[in-house]
Amino acid sequence: MRTFVAGHEALTTDDFVELALGTPVELWLGVEGETDEERAAREDAARDILADNPHLPDDVSRIAAEAIEVYAPELFNIVPLARPAGPRSVRKGAAA
Numbered sequence: 001m002r003t004f005v006a007g008h009e010a011l012t013t014d015d016f017v018e019l020a021l022g023t024p025v026e027l028w029l030g031v032e033g034e035t036d037e038e039r040a041a042r043e044d045a046a047r048d049i050l051a052d053n054p055h056l057p058d059d060v061s062r063i064a065a066e067a068i069e070v071y072a073p074e075l076f077n078i079v080p081l082a083r084p085a086g087p088r089s090v091r092k093g094a095a096a
Helices: 013-021 025-029 036-052 055-070
Strands: 002-007 008-010
Touching: 008 013, 013 025, 013 055, 025 036, 036 055
Parallel strands: none
Antiparallel strands: 002 008
């Protein structure tokens, strides 16, 4: 089975993520052994991309959540935590 994103074939998971994001994953995560100058340049580029597309983090979060829902729905099976019992707040002016 072949997977295409925006007309480009995704051969690996990294290809798919890069095509979905429109940027290489390394731009956001960095690479092992990068110099301080390389990191600064990468972060500058990331800031420029975010300035041009301020909705990118929301879009990425939505895409990630949709992918998890399809491919690993068990990750959404959560149990709500019980809230600790504490003093109840009383509204100002309410009779006790």
